[in-house]
Amino acid sequence: MPYKELKMYQTGTYAVGNRLLETDERTVQSRTDRSNSLTSGHRACQGCGEALGARYVLDAAMRASRGELIAANATGCLEVFSTPFPESSWQLPWIHSLFGNAPAVATGVAAALKAKGRDDIRVIGQGGDGGTVDIGLACLSGMFERNDDVLYVCYDNEAYMNTGVQRSGATPPAARTTTTKPVGAEPGNVFGQGKNAPLIAMAHEIPYVATATVAELHDLEDKVERAMEIRGARYLHVFVPCPLGWGAAAADTIKIARLAKESGVFPVFEAVEGRVVGVSKIRSQVPVEDYLRPQRRFAHLFGEQPDTEVIERLQAHADRNIARFGLLDDGPTEGKGLMEMLAESEHGPQ
């Protein structure tokens, strides 16, 4: 299943318009018959990457399942801004249980449906980075290793945003959060920590793992569609900038997501049973600094005396991703297993 690259761009914006595409290639969101599973009226911040991502993911999943879809949601921004009792923005069957159990609740829903012989109804589990890589990791891993028929989507805004921007296991090095302030010996989040959830998912050798961003919404929908064609445990990790938490302009959400990809900070790829099967190449590489500057969570690295050492380390991280995943045109990618990819970070391409 190679990454399907759309080659039509409106010049200057890199946006892929629907107008110039065949009808069957247009996004679900552009259709008047979209399910609007996350409908308007919710309380997300202006420019919220998660709301954007969730809208695309759920409507694409609803289309793929012909409207037969149940969602289990972890505690977090998405849950809180969408369900202030007695109102709800959800137009599909939806359950929120606890912070750390969304994958297990999804497993339970899928099990009940299976017992009832209703394999036409599909299940999606969703949560933020905190609920997925930290407090929910045990349940997620259990769902993966049992190969339960659940598509789990992580909306990664790289911190515990709902509680006021605390550091999570997905917070990048040097980033400012309320628990990793730019004070002390190592300003911002420390280096050498953090979990790579997509690689963890790959290590479970589940049928499908993919990453995506809200800068490439066609790609995001395609991956959901592809995931929904498969039975078993599937994982989708979506990079969703948070204007409030990252200190970025609300209008820059998509731009920042694009810069994350184009700098190599966030690799966009697909993997099947632990092997990479498709990679979204960098179109026009940018230095990591271009990605960092628009975000006040990295502001302490700039100013009169820029922290060039840290910026160089962050660049090295991005370069490592480029090497591992072959994000620039001259690198081979398909078929790489997890261990091969990890080895490359030490010794360069083999």
Place this chain on the structure above:
Amino acid sequence: MLRQIEGSRAVGDAVARCRPEVICAYPISPQTHIVEHLSDLVRTGDLERCEYVLAESEFGAMSVAIGASAAGGRAYTATASQGLLYMAEALFNAAGLGLPIVMTVANRAIGAPINIWNDHSDSMSLRDSGWIQLYAETNQEAVDLHVQAFRLAEAVSLPVMVCMDGFILTHAVERIDSPAQEQVDAFLPRFEPRQMLNPDEPLTIGAMVGPEAFFEVKYLAHAKQMQALDLIPEIASEFERGFGRASGGLIRGYRTDDAETIIVALGSIMGTIEEVIDELREEGHSVGALAIKSFRPFPLDEVRLALGAAKRVVVLEKALAVGIGGIVSANVRMALSGIELDGHTVVAGLGGRPITGRSLRSLLLEALDGGLKALTFLDMDAELVDRELRRAGSGAPPGPHAESMLREIGIVAASSH
């Protein structure tokens, strides 16, 4: 069908007769035989249309049950002790969401120190989680209560835990009349959820409720437990008509009618207590016993009626509220509000220490003599504890309490100094 069978297996069979659709299992002594047996039944096809999920933890297991129940599936799991605590957050969640999950709790002590033997600390520690709590006196009753539990849970839309003493009941092999499928089908209708996750009628479950509505929503769980106070005896009566034996209910009095002194207890210890009561009655003492079978909801009126005329009430409990004393006795006291009588708390059997007929007899005689204190620890080596406390307070090098006490009484032979 009459069989000579281990308690756990009999419970497993009873659960299977209730046609669960999702069983999520995580092993912990002493419930493990239940989930192992259910695994066999699912694998062999004996239990059809049932998904058996091997959870990664008890928290995972209860979460799977929550998802399954919310999707309209009849869900079951079993746990004990540390496992029950590990799913604590999920227990409150299930009760708050009104999901009729049934769970066996094979009562076991809670660490530290780690201990796998029977007491009631586990279920007592979660008595306020919103779950209905039923206590079985015998393996037959444990079997019967599971059938009643599904019926009760689905009628009030609250989860139910069936508590049975770990090892004492779970691992005892005795004569059980196992309900037949037709009997259970006649007693337990299909699960008709009050609400469920259904693409045909989408709804939002688990919204965020602020101060303007939380109070009322939370109260509903209490209101449902109050409804259960009426329903539990009704279901027990109907069970008796259908299955030919008394099981369940709110309380059970044994020779309490004219008793001056009544001993109150939960679970299997009632068997030993009844023998002691009979003995003492033979000797002319006015004694009786009261089994509390539904601990949540707590049958305040029934307990008041059963005990109100007695002169003396001795509550024997297998749990300890560290820092205050009795748990069951506090609840019993609430039922006796305004009534003046001698009340005594006896904490016994912690960590599986046997409660002997002989000890119970001495205890009751002491009570009848007027010599029983307000709070007693039955068969606990008080002198040993006193010496240990003096040693700890003496400035001697601190060491593990348990080890030094065991060394004192000669169980641990090796000594490092």
